Amino acid sequence: MGSGGNKNNRSVTRRSFLKASGAIGGAAGLAPVLSAPFVSRAVADNKSLSIVQWSHFVPAYDTWFDKFAKDWGDKNKIAVTVDHVPVQDVPARAAAEVSAQSGHDLFGFNGSGGAHLYRKFFINLADLVKETEKKFGQVTTIGKQLGYNADDGSWSAFPDFYINFPGMYQKSLWDGIGMKPDTWDNLRIGGAKLKAKGKPVGISLGHSNDPSTTWRGLLWSYGGAIQDAAGKKVVLDSKEAIEAAKFVAALYKEAMTPEVLSWNDSSNNQYLASGVASYIVNPISAYRTIQQSNKKLADDIFVIEPPKGPAKQIMGAASEFYGIWKFAKNKEAALEFLKYYRDHWPEAFKASEGYNNPCFANLVPKPMPILANDPTSTPPTKMAILQDSDKWSAIPGYPGPATPATDEIYYAFILNDMMTKTATGQSSAEDSVKMATQRCEAIFRKWARRT
């Protein structure tokens, strides 16, 4: 019944089918020719630009950026999509896109050595950086560490911003003991007094970004470093590094509590917000959160430059940069967007509430909005010192460039473990430094063969 059916019920005969399919095929074939004058504009309008970047710690920034990108797309008749991924997913996302040779046009990278690691896959942005320098002044040291390749003068990435790590302290507590946490020694001595009053110092000794950044700052401020300025040799095994490790042990025993051994990146923020911590090292997002939840405590929290060490005053920083994949479908659109974004960078600075710091000298002229005069803070000049944070901020790799090797050392938490082992007495400062040096050297040897 089914296949035989009643002849009268048949709606499609072979002849009618051929006729219909011929007509449809012909119409389809002629359609582009007939409609070309009318649709060419529409095809042009179908251009697209896809961007991926981390989910910013200041959520309002993402809201601003998405609208900013969409408005630019509307103006230029380009469909813009912005994807935000958690910061810890950025490396895996980049690796996946490179493996597939397909993905977003513009890649917002978070992590210092990434531009060098993905160098062969990013287009050279030297012209864009030169043009930006002409317009907005010289690129900063951090900017250069991030994207510049000294061997051929190319730029793998456009340096977007760095995130500074100032100190934050409860002023009334430190005033109460007549001290200020302006040097590492004062932090230890004052921290010990405040710990006795139930208000310890809170710097993580766990496996996360904050301690990786902070303890690098301490190492540099003692005159030590992981690599030399050329980025060729591991120089960690030094008396300065041993002194730095011994200092961390003393700071841990005298001014901190064992809680810091398990902390992640949000723990010190929570510690400060709970009113327990007398001092932490963190980007200003910690202070901004407290402003919303506890105005009285926020008024008592002051922002201070990182503690001075025996050699210098310096602190680690995090960084963000943009790269355009060689396999991107819309390189021109990505480049045009970057230029537009750069020209409106002060808006980005405001949207991030002063969290994103410029990588070009005059990108945000001083006095900087928000930082120089923040009406939400008491006093409004509380964060003014952050305008000069480029003088005391450096990214992993300092005093040399950020490279795949320095990044692997960072992601393997080698420096964190060196400090923690010494602090908890698992090994002496000398042994901890030696062990960390051996691991760094193994990583350097490995990458020397591969780069």
Next chain:
Amino acid sequence: MVAIADSVPKPVARFRFILDRRNVLGSIMIAPAILYVLLLVGVPFLMAVYYSLSAYTIYDPSWSFVGLANFEDVVQDPVFQQTLYNTFIFTFGSQMLGLILGKFGALVLLRPFPGRKFVRALVILPWAVPIALATVAWQWMFDSLYSVINWTLIALGVVTRSQAPNWLGTPHLAMLSVIVVNAWRFFPFAIVIFLAGITAVPQDVLDAATVDGAGFWRRNYQIIMPMILPIVAIGLVFGIVFTFTDLSIVFLMTMGGPVGATSVLGFAGFQTGIVSGDVSHGAAISLFMLPVLFIVVVAMLRFIRRREV
């Protein structure tokens, strides 16, 4: 004529005839699974093997052959040796705990009580809840500042605030914590396995044992356990394979800390191969799992076959 011709649809009959052949139908039915395994397991596995023998990095995606040099580098790293040790402790610790919890859970759920169906459904939750969500909840329970476990211990007077355990900050406790979370995740699966096994034991065998004077423990460990051992072994193989290759709990809870005390092979391979871009060494670290898993699986399967014979 047309009507007669139409009423004999020969191609359909031929097709039906083909499907009636047991071996053909079997091949067709199993083909998607084989294709899936070949494309999504076999090919990546072979690629991982080659990566581990090559100089492949994200910086320089070169396929040049380097032999076992990557494995030599990895073995010489003292941190890797600790990672390998951690992986064994994590895997076998959590499987042991999961099996014990699963056995007790199954015994409880076998007995009728009001709301048993609801409890049975609830018990499956740890298995069904996304691991990221569950791990975040556990992270708060083990948090150094807001641990509800510590709060309870302090409230009960078991410890003082200063004596409260630093779950994720002390090496042994951190390992115990990740083991507990993995066992919590695994035990519903163990309950299902035990329930399936125990309910399959013939009631007359148990009745005969009871008449002969066998008590609860003897029935459980001399009659039920030997009978259900093959099915428990199958569950254990799954558990060991999944745990040995897992990185999510460590990645979300401890990032391998403190001082590498909870770093496991999956996590170390991911950090080196993907995050740091050294794919060849990352693959070498990950492939260390292979011989261990191979030996474990072969031994378990041989054991199961022997029991069945």
